[in-house]
Amino acid sequence: MSPPDQDRVIQRTATIEERVDAVQAALEAHGLDPSKAVEELGHLAQERWIPENGARIVARAWVDPEFRERLLANGRDAVAELGFSLPKHHRHLVVLENTAKVQNVICCTQCSCTAYTLIGLPPDWYKDLEYRARVVREARTVLKETGLDLPQDVEIRVWDTTADTRYMVLPEQPPHTVGWPEEKLAAVVTRDSMIGVTRL
Numbered sequence: 001m002s003p004p005d006q007d008r009v010i011q012r013t014a015t016i017e018e019r020v021d022a023v024q025a026a027l028e029a030h031g032l033d034p035s036k037a038v039e040e041l042g043h044l045a046q047e048r049w050i051p052e053n054g055a056r057i058v059a060r061a062w063v064d065p066e067f068r069e070r071l072l073a074n075g076r077d078a079v080a081e082l083g084f085s086l087p088k089h090h091r092h093l094v095v096l097e098n099t100a101k102v103q104n105v106i107c108c109t110q111c112s113c114t115a116y117t118l119i120g121l122p123p124d125w126y127k128d129l130e131y132r133a134r135v136v137r138e139a140r141t142v143l144k145e146t147g148l149d150l151p152q153d154v155e156i157r158v159w160d161t162t163a164d165t166r167y168m169v170l171p172e173q174p175p176h177t178v179g180w181p182e183e184k185l186a187a188v189v190t191r192d193s194m195i196g197v198t199r200l
């Protein structure tokens with residue numbers, strides 16, 4: 001038998017289907033059911049990890065100053081009061097309060113990390129290489145391009161997410177909503193306002 005043609009071996013790249021099959025076979029060999037896990041993840045992402053969770057937290061912080069203090073002091077513990085949890089590796093939840101003079105913006109320069117159990121999975125633009133590179137260097141310009149033209153006297157603080165420290169922005173309450181019931185307040189809170197790229 002002649003030895004395999006090395007050049008041909010190197011050039012041959014597995015198709016996506018072949019790679020998926022290989023991963024599936026490896027998982028099954030370890031007694032895991034990948035299709036079930038994917039289905040479960042899909043369910044969690046669509047039904048459980050949604051921005052409405054963060055919106056409830058924001059609304060509570062707007063109506064309850066003591067909760068807001070606890071939220072800013074220790075996000076993980078405070079959201080647990082409302083029944084929300086984060087994965088174990090999200091060791092810290094840091095909640096950043098926006099004010100008339102401070103705009104906090106979160107990003108992940110390395111990849112796409114967010115506090116996804118609270119504010120939902122990251123949108124495509126959040127994962128975009130150009131956004132990730134530019135928002136840390138020229139946040140004011142990037143925000144202006146996407147529709148948030150902040151006055152010069154508003155300080156912009158950009159926070160880079162890490163594997164174990166997740167951020168969530170507490171947007172400023174719109175003045176016309178003062179006195180609204182909590183449920184109605186939650187309905188005005190958007191995902192992008194909790195990322196910090198919009199104001200309400």
Ligand SMILES: [Fe+2]
Nearest residue numbers: 108111112113
């Ligand atoms: Fe990331």
